[in-house]
Amino acid sequence: MIGAGLIAQVAHLPLLRGRDADFRLAGLAEHDEATRRRVAARFGIPVMAATQRELVAATELDAVLIATPNGAHADQVLDALAAGLHVLVEKPLCLSVGDAERIAAARDRARRVVQVGYMKRYDPAVEALLDELGDAELLHVETLTHDPGLRRFFGPDRDTPRVAVPAPAAAAAAARTRQERWWSELFLGALVHDVNLVHAVLERLGIRAERVADAFTGDDRAGGTLALSGGARWSAVWLALPAVAAFRERISFYCADGIRRLEFPAPYLLHAPTTYTRTRGEGDRIRSSFDEAYDRGLAHFRACLAGESACRTPPEQALRDIVLLEELFAVATAVPAEAAA
Numbered sequence: 001m002i003g004a005g006l007i008a009q010v011a012h013l014p015l016l017r018g019r020d021a022d023f024r025l026a027g028l029a030e031h032d033e034a035t036r037r038r039v040a041a042r043f044g045i046p047v048m049a050a051t052q053r054e055l056v057a058a059t060e061l062d063a064v065l066i067a068t069p070n071g072a073h074a075d076q077v078l079d080a081l082a083a084g085l086h087v088l089v090e091k092p093l094c095l096s097v098g099d100a101e102r103i104a105a106a107r108d109r110a111r112r113v114v115q116v117g118y119m120k121r122y123d124p125a126v127e128a129l130l131d132e133l134g135d136a137e138l139l140h141v142e143t144l145t146h147d148p149g150l151r152r153f154f155g156p157d158r159d160t161p162r163v164a165v166p167a168p169a170a171a172a173a174a175a176r177t178r179q180e181r182w183w184s185e186l187f188l189g190a191l192v193h194d195v196n197l198v199h200a201v202l203e204r205l206g207i208r209a210e211r212v213a214d215a216f217t218g219d220d221r222a223g224g225t226l227a228l229s230g231g232a233r234w235s236a237v238w239l240a241l242p243a244v245a246a247f248r249e250r251i252s253f254y255c256a257d258g259i260r261r262l263e264f265p266a267p268y269l270l271h272a273p274t275t276y277t278r279t280r281g282e283g284d285r286i287r288s289s290f291d292e293a294y295d296r297g298l299a300h301f302r303a304c305l306a307g308e309s310a311c312r313t314p315p316e317q318a319l320r321d322i323v324l325l326e327e328l329f330a331v332a333t334a335v336p337a338e339a340a341a
Contacts, residue, residue, distance in 0.1 A: 002052050002076060003068035004039040005029040006150070007090060010268050011294045012067055013221045018295070019232070022302045029055040039200040052076050056083050063113075063305065066090060070184050081110040088301045090117040091196075092188040093318035097326065100319035107315060113304045115297070118196045118313045120264065122296035124289040125276035126197060129253075129260055132278070133204050137256035139248075141234040143194040145249040150268075178219065179333055186222040187325045188230035190238045194251055195321045196313070197262075198234060201253060209234065209324055215332035224328045236328075 001016070003007060016023050027047035030036035041046045044141045049055035052064070056079075063086035066076050074094035078088045081103075094100050107114045119127055202208060208229045215224030223237035247266035252259060258280030265272030273288040303309040 001027070001045065002029045002055070002064050002066045003020075003072075004028060004032075004035050005067060005069075007267075008065075008067040009039060009066065011270060012065055014270070015063075015292065015295045015298055016036070017043055019298055019302075022298070025054045026061055027059045041241065052079060056080075056085070061085055063301075065085065073097055074103065076216070077114065078101050078106055081106045081112055081114070084110060084112065086113040086301075086305055088115045088117060088297075091318070092192050093315055094322075095184060095188060097319060097322055100315055100322055104315040104319065113301070113311055114315050115301050115304060115311050116313045116315065116318045117294075117297060118193065118317070119267070119293040119297050120193055120197050121200065121293075121313050122300055123274050123293040123326075124291050124296075125262055125263075125274040125287060126293075128276050128287055129262060130200060130204055133201065133260075136205060136253075136260075138202075138207060138228070138230065138232045138253060139256060140203055140232055140254040141198055141228070142252045142254070143198060143234075143236045143250070145194065145237070145247075146238075146244060147190070147238045147247050147266075148244055149240060149242050182217045182219075182222065182333075183329055186217060186238060188322070189327050191222055191236060191328075192321055192325060194249070195324060196237060196317060197251060198236075199317065199320060199324075202228065207232070212327050212331045215328045217329070217332040222332070224332060226324075226328075237301075243277060 001013065004013075013025075016025055024044060025045045027049065028036060028040050028045045029049045029052045030039065031050055033050070036048050036050070039045070047059045049057065049058055055061075062082045064076075066080070066087065066089040068076060070092055073089055073092065074096075077087050077089050077093070093103060127165060168299060181191060209226045210229055211227050213225040213227050213233070216222070220240035221238065223235070225237070226234040228234055249264040251262045253261070260277060261277045261279070263275045263277075265274065271290050271292050273290050274293070276287045278285045299311060304311050
């Protein structure tokens with residue numbers, strides 16, 4: 001396990017502990033010593049190190065699960081592949097098209113698995129939607145996420161996974177420009193989930209995103225509208241709404257044969273249901289699943305390592321997602337001609 005931050009403590013480590021027949025937690029790399037010792041003791045991890053390279057040198061590994069800050073992913077994935085290890089890496093895979101291309105090439109040279117942690121792609125509700133798409137005629141796509149922030153889930157009255165940020169890292173984060181933060185945290189940290197899922201639907205239907213019609217971003221919002229082949233539009237929006245108590249993530253596909261809608265729980269709540277609703281002439285047909293998507297992603301990773309399955313979310317998908325998000329971001333941050341004058 002590389003990184004012992006929030007999502008590692010809330011999702012990955014508890015689920016790995018429940019899969020002792022598939023995985024052995026051999027080591028933990030975490031820069032903060034107090035967090036490293038506390039998390040290793042809690043999850044019974046025998047070997048600890050401050051860095052990934054130190055951990056790889058200290059113990060025998062087959063694979064790493066990378067859950068560090070977004071900007072560290074590319075170098076850590078490349079280092080793991082150079083050491084001959086398989087990789088499951090939290091989204092985003094990296095922050096640039098060039099790094100995604102380098103990772104795909106390194107994976108091919110190493111002949112190892114690189115799975116990007118798009119957990120929604122392993123959700124049974126998503127699988128059900130994809131399975132019944134057929135040759136549906138797509139008219140419009142709408143993705144909307146509004147998030148009250150972690151305080152709603154891990155406030156003073158909740159058991160908050162404590163994550164230490166060292167002084168140098170905190171100073172570096174404060175020095176980042178607003179646009180760098182928007183790119184890393186909003187576009188690649190938030191919008192990327194729905195972009196990957198919609199890409200899977202478009203691929204199944206033989207549709208592509210042709211151009212960005214408009215886009216926007218700011219400290220608490222990001223999104224835009226894309227023109228799709230065949231005349232359909234895709235509206236994608238992410239909003240920070242601290243005043244709203246509930247997290248909501250909804251993806252709607254308006255098709256000639258009815259409406260297909262997915263509603264996701266907050267990603268910090270394990271085994272909360274995802275709902276798939278199909279609406280047409282006879283009314284709504286609803287399917288819910290409590291199967292945990294993160295856990296199903298781990299099972300898929302194990303199947304890939306055993307040669308029993310091809311990777312469902314490889315670096316090529318992340319590359320495609322980053323290309324589209326770069327186009328959205330470029331439009332969202334472009335300086336209007338009148339302002340430049």
